[in-house]
Amino acid sequence: MKKFKVGIIGVGVIGREHIKAFSASEESEVTAIADINPKTLKAVSKEFGVDKAFLDYHDLLELADIDGVIVCTPPFAHAEITCDAAASGKHILCEKPMAMNYEEAKRMVEACDKAGVKLGICSARYRFIPSVKLAKQYVDEGKIGQIYYYRATTLRRRGRPGIDILKESKWFLDSSKAGGGALIDIGCYDIDVALYLLGDVHPVSVSSMTFRGIEPPVKTSTVYDVEEHSSVLVRFKEGIVAMFETAWASNIGPHVETLIFGSAGGLKLDPFTYYTEEDGIGVSKMLHMEKPRDIWSQLVADFVTACREDRAPKTSGKEGLKIMQIIDAAYRSAKLGREVDIQKI
Secondary structure, eight states: OOOEEEEEEOOSHHHHHHHHHHHHOSSEEEEEEEOSOHHHHHHHHHHHTOOEEESSHHHHHTOTTOOEEEEOSOGGGHHHHHHHHHHTTOEEEEOSSOOSSHHHHHHHHHHHHHHTOOEEEGGGGGGGSHHHHHHHHHHHTTSSOSEEEEEEEEEOSBOOBTTTBSTTOGGGGOHHHHSSSHIIIIIHHHHHHHHHHHOSOOEEEEEEEEEOOOSSOOOOSSOOOSOSEEEEEEEETTSOEEEEEEESBOSSOOEEEEEEEESSOEEEETTEEEEEEETTEEEEEEOOOOOOOOHHHHHHHHHHHHHHHTOOOSSBHHHHHHHHHHHHHHHHHHHHTSOEEOOOO
16 A cells, blocks of 8 residues: 655654654655754754755645645644645644644634545544553443543643753743643643543533742743643533643642543543442452553554544544633633633534
């Protein structure tokens, strides 16, 4: 079968990982790259042997033999590049977060629908974790019963991009470039997994808080106006309530935990534990799970297969739109200091 040819737009840290993943796949190959930084572009072109390297991504989109593009730029550029790629007839896999806000995300989905191309969002990568796959199976088989509460916590002790990690990437700290802080950057993963496990649910309202100010005060010459911590409570039309606690920096942790509460049972994802009742006695069954591996290769395979089989990628643009809807409402709630209703998609 002919290989699926892709172009990578943005070849920084995450773009390089995509080059490795798509190059390692037997079904795809990277034939072009683009980046606004000439030094980075030249170095990556040489390292990976990609001769077609452009400073202007529009030149990449003009290549007739490109089947799909991977958008790996900072979030502020996602919408424009995705819409341009769709207009050129290319399928798109976009890095997370999907966009700066819901309106941009909606424009991306509409552009791809109009062009008849696929749009996948990289928050999908957590859906390939073994514990998440098994949890989906348990939920679909009815082992949990009626889910009424979901809680996901991801707390870093010190993991602020641009400060503690990825220190060269200061754009993470600027809301005009990143869209927000911890919530939009890593909280999008937890929201994506929740929507995957809960099924076709519809968020109706959000109440949230955000905080920035972990001591000692951060000294930076660049803009730093995004949150370090967020707590978001989402109410769904189906009667489910979900809580998402996310922190780049905290004086707790690091701590990662996902809990699912159901009428017939409960789940904890790590270590994977099933809580239920047998013969009137509460039991806890802990299952050994293999460590997550090959998540990148599974993401690549899913996207390529989705494009070839004319189906939605694991996290489609429409599902990404729902994630952005929740995040937008969360930031609005935090700013207003009260619960807010979510506008209909």
